[in-house]
Amino acid sequence: MNLEFSPEEETFRAEVRAFLKDKLPARLADKVRTGQRLSKVDMEQWHAILNERGWLANHWPEEYGGTGWSVMQRFIFETETAIAHAPRIIPFGLSMLAPVLIKYGTEEQKQHYLPRILDGTDWWCQGYSEPGAGSDLASLKTSAVRDGDHYIVNGQKTWTTLAQYADWIFCLVRTSNEGKRQQGISFLLIDMKTPGIDVRPIKLLEGDHEVNEVFFTDVKVPVANLVGEQDKGWTYAKYLLTYERTNIAGVGMSMALFDELQDISRSTWRDGRPVAEDPLFAQRMAKLEIDLENMKTTNLRVLDAAGAGHAPTAESSMLKIRGTEIRQEINDLMRRAAGRYAAPFIDEALDEGWNGEPVGPEWAGPAAAQYFNNRKLSIFGGSNEVQREIITKTILEL
Amino acid sequence: MDFTIGEDRQMLADSLSRTLADKFDWKTREAAIDSDAGFSREVWNALAELGVIGALFGEDTGGYGGSAWDVGVVFGELGKALATGPFLGSLMAGKMLEAAGDEAALAPVIAGETMLTFGHEGAVEANGRPCPPATAKRNGDQWIISGRKGVVEYLGSADQVLVTAQTDAGLSAFLVDMSASGVEARDYPVIDGGSAGELTLTDTPATLVGEDGGATEALAAATASGLVATCWESIAVMDVLRDQTLDYLRTRKQFGIPIGKFQALQHRMATLALEIEQARSSAINAAANFDKDATTRDRFCSAAKYTAGKVGRLAAEESIQLHGGIGMTWEFPLSHYAKRLTMLNHVLGDDDHHLARYMALGQAAG
Ligand SMILES: Cc1cc2nc3c(=O)[nH]c(=O)nc-3n(C[C@H](O)[C@H](O)[C@H](O)COP(=O)(O)OP(=O)(O)OC[C@H]3O[C@@H](n4cnc5c(N)ncnc54)[C@H](O)[C@@H]3O)c2cc1C
Numbered sequence: 001m002n003l004e005f006s007p008e009e010e011t012f013r014a015e016v017r018a019f020l021k022d023k024l025p026a027r028l029a030d031k032v033r034t035g036q037r038l039s040k041v042d043m044e045q046w047h048a049i050l051n052e053r054g055w056l057a058n059h060w061p062e063e064y065g066g067t068g069w070s071v072m073q074r075f076i077f078e079t080e081t082a083i084a085h086a087p088r089i090i091p092f093g094l095s096m097l098a099p100v101l102i103k104y105g106t107e108e109q110k111q112h113y114l115p116r117i118l119d120g121t122d123w124w125c126q127g128y129s130e131p132g133a134g135s136d137l138a139s140l141k142t143s144a145v146r147d148g149d150h151y152i153v154n155g156q157k158t159w160t161t162l163a164q165y166a167d168w169i170f171c172l173v174r175t176s177n178e179g180k181r182q183q184g185i186s187f188l189l190i191d192m193k194t195p196g197i198d199v200r201p202i203k204l205l206e207g208d209h210e211v212n213e214v215f216f217t218d219v220k221v222p223v224a225n226l227v228g229e230q231d232k233g234w235t236y237a238k239y240l241l242t243y244e245r246t247n248i249a250g251v252g253m254s255m256a257l258f259d260e261l262q263d264i265s266r267s268t269w270r271d272g273r274p275v276a277e278d279p280l281f282a283q284r285m286a287k288l289e290i291d292l293e294n295m296k297t298t299n300l301r302v303l304d305a306a307g308a309g310h311a312p313t314a315e316s317s318m319l320k321i322r323g324t325e326i327r328q329e330i331n332d333l334m335r336r337a338a339g340r341y342a343a344p345f346i347d348e349a350l351d352e353g354w355n356g357e358p359v360g361p362e363w364a365g366p367a368a369a370q371y372f373n374n375r376k377l378s379i380f381g382g383s384n385e386v387q388r389e390i391i392t393k394t395i396l397e398l
Numbered sequence: 399m400d401f402t403i404g405e406d407r408q409m410l411a412d413s414l415s416r417t418l419a420d421k422f423d424w425k426t427r428e429a430a431i432d433s434d435a436g437f438s439r440e441v442w443n444a445l446a447e448l449g450v451i452g453a454l455f456g457e458d459t460g461g462y463g464g465s466a467w468d469v470g471v472v473f474g475e476l477g478k479a480l481a482t483g484p485f486l487g488s489l490m491a492g493k494m495l496e497a498a499g500d501e502a503a504l505a506p507v508i509a510g511e512t513m514l515t516f517g518h519e520g521a522v523e524a525n526g527r528p529c530p531p532a533t534a535k536r537n538g539d540q541w542i543i544s545g546r547k548g549v550v551e552y553l554g555s556a557d558q559v560l561v562t563a564q565t566d567a568g569l570s571a572f573l574v575d576m577s578a579s580g581v582e583a584r585d586y587p588v589i590d591g592g593s594a595g596e597l598t599l600t601d602t603p604a605t606l607v608g609e610d611g612g613a614t615e616a617l618a619a620a621t622a623s624g625l626v627a628t629c630w631e632s633i634a635v636m637d638v639l640r641d642q643t644l645d646y647l648r649t650r651k652q653f654g655i656p657i658g659k660f661q662a663l664q665h666r667m668a669t670l671a672l673e674i675e676q677a678r679s680s681a682i683n684a685a686a687n688f689d690k691d692a693t694t695r696d697r698f699c700s701a702a703k704y705t706a707g708k709v710g711r712l713a714a715e716e717s718i719q720l721h722g723g724i725g726m727t728w729e730f731p732l733s734h735y736a737k738r739l740t741m742l743n744h745v746l747g748d749d750d751h752h753l754a755r756y757m758a759l760g761q762a763a764g
Contacts, residue, residue: 070761086523091709102532129723132651132724134652134723135652135653135722136652136653136654139652139653139654152496158723159723174428202727202729203727203728203729204726204727204728205718205726205727205728205733205734205736205737206589206737207728211723213728214473263525267525267526268526269527270524270528271751278750278754279754280750280753280754281750284750297560332711333593334738335744335749336750338744339744339748340519340549340744340745341522341548341549342550342589342744343589343590343594343741343744344586344587344588344589344594345586345587345588345589346586346587347587356553357524357584358594359584359586360521360522360524360548360549360596361522361523361524361525361526362525363526364525368589368740368741369589371739372589372736372740373732374741375715375719376723376726376727377723377725377728379718379719379721379722379725380723383719383722384719385660385663385719388662389662
């Protein structure tokens with residue numbers, strides 16, 4: 001066994017680092033590091049910078065403007081960008097829709113939509129979940145009824161992340177009530193400007209506007225916006241969900257956060273010493289570090305197998321569960337390290353241009369809010385309970 | 399043995415519960431936490447009139463209760479309603495006045511006329527270092543204090559704040575008028591609803607409470623009261639979270655059946671229910687041992703706060719998780735209970751702090 005990256009991979013890492021040093025705006029990295037809110041413009045700026053280098057669609061085939069990177073290269077890229085505090089790539093168009101279009105879309109759809117995803121013309125959001133259809137996604141009810149050259153869409157989607165920014169939404173809709181529930185579902189692309197669409201904000205527990213409800217009332221969608229065949233959308237949706245996700249464990253992000261946590265716990269004092277020297281806190285840190293180190297290798301093992309042609313299935317579930325647990329634990333420790341100063345919450349302080357005095361340790365402002373917000377990690381993308389079901393059934397065969 | 403709280407206390411609990419249900423519905427709470435003060439003065443006055451503040455103090459100093467049981471019962475009801483307001487600050491500062499036998503200062507607090515809060519813990523600088531401890535000295539026949547206190551509950555609404563400061567004789571307690579010279583207050587919202595503030599005193603005139611240099615014991619007792627209060631409040635919040643989650647598991651359907659039928663979730667709830675009962679027992683222990691020697695009292699208080707912090711995290715996280723997306727929303731009261739419970743672990747030391755304190759007290763006692 002040899003856990004070292006190859007010389008070629010190390011060269012690639014150096015290339016990524018040099019690029020980040022050169023091109024990642026300090027303003028954006030600072031915002032990410034200190035937990036400030038990113039605006040739509042910030043996210044678009046980073047996409048544009050990556051696109052200019054040809055690195056935005058790092059998992060698309062080269063013929064569509066992708067990089068053609070190996071899974072290991074992608075892992076290196078994702079890790080290095082996270083450690084450098086780059087904004088994350090917004091996944092909806094790039095990582096969710098595009099693979100489906102590339103595999104199941106018509107040539108016309110590919111030619112039309114893929115370049116617009118790359119150059120930022122279209123911001124996409126994901127319309128899967130409904131009030132009655134969360135974990136049990138196949139019970140979705142939003143209907144699309146064929147009427148000549150159009151589908152007429154009625155119903156409601158919910159939890160739609162950043163729909164307030166979106167130009168387009170890809171939706172799972174019901175086109176048939178016959179047979180198995182999974183069989184009557186279709187995959188539809190809908191222009192958010194179409195009359196009859198109403199986006200209403202949902203405020204999350206820490207106060208942010210990140211998700212929305214999207215209502216559809218007699219929304220006319222051209223039949224040309226159907227992806228693949230009618231009633232076969234479930235297959236495409238599942239492809240999207242099992243689509244090899246190298247970044248599902250978020251190891252790079254956890255490494256960056258862990259470093260940050262280490263700095264914080266050394267500089268922040270409590271009970272007459274740095275928090276890092278509190279034996280109980282130190283024990284929590286050590287356990288976390290061990291778990292993270294283990295996770296790195298687990299992740300690489302899965303990627304290595306994927307590189308050798310073994311498509312990960314339930315292994316992604318393992319990465320998702322433990323990866324999200326680790327990030328949530330880091331958020332918990334950040335909050336703990338802040339002590340009493342986790343409580344003050346000046347909402348405006350998370351926005352750019354706020355120049356008030358911080359309250360208490362300067363890093364503490366967003367700690368509790370981030371902890372609360374990241375409870376989502378174990379809920380979305382297939383809840384951790386659902387992931388455990390997958391492991392139970394597909395690996396353990398119980 | 400008797401595990402009932404007694405008839406009088408039950409009456410107090412019932413009337414407090416009714417008043418809060420009546421005067422402090424969810425809309426009132428939302429408006430309260432949206433306001434600068436972070437609480438409703440009207441509700442505060444109504445509770446004072448009901449005798450809620452008086453119930454926290456002994457008859458010798460104008461109250462009509464004052465035992466750890468009284469404190470626990472009151473804070474339990476406040477937790478159930480997720481009430482905001484300077485209850486803990488009033489309790490702890492009031493306990494210092496009570497220990498000093500200062501009935502005159504306590505009377506307007508009990509009546510709800512004077513808003514009193516408590517500033518013991520020092521402020522922390524932007525670089526994470528603690529500010530130097532506050533100091534007090536005599537200036538002619540007056541005391542003057544300088545120093546900074548951090549995260550002082552509802553500082554912006556306070557008329558008076560009881561602070562601790564070092565004098566030549568040792569740790570001492572002082573009452574400061576917020577209108578006195580050299581007082582600077584910066585108030586801000588807190589994430590679980592309500593407000594707090596940073597207090598800077600510069601040669602501020604103050605009144606000594608108790609003996610010069612004699613605050614240590616009173617502070618330990620006031621802290622113990624605060625711990626009993628936060629533990630009982632935590633348990634009440636956990637009860638609400640458990641009940642709301644059980645309701646949801648019974649009604650939310652996925653895959654054609656209530657999600658509460660999934661054994662994976664049933665076992666999680668069984669564990670949570672068990673842990674909450676353990677936490678309740680720890681809070682009962684803290685109240686039951688309150689009047690024993692200081693070491694015994696403090697060990698049981700730390701045991702309770704440790705347990706409340708540990709189980710609190712479980713209860714807050716599990717209740718959100720088992721609700722799925724809806725548990726993450728502002729609109730849904732459950733998330734506010736989860737936030738409050740989480741943040742209670744940041745008040746008066748978290749579970750780690752109290753586990754360490756429990757061990758240290760045990761070693762010291764031999
Ligand atoms: C911040 C956030 C952003 C989101 N963004 C999007 C988005 O952009 N687009 C989109 O389509 N969706 C999005 N979602 C929705 C997300 O995918 C759903 O919340 C998720 O699928 C869970 O569904 P639910 O919330 O309805 O919970 P439910 O499915 O009702 O689950 C409630 C609880 O029951 C558990 N449970 C359910 N079934 C089982 C079972 N069989 N066995 C054991 N336990 C079970 C769940 O794990 C959970 O703990 C987002 C959610 C959040 C919180």
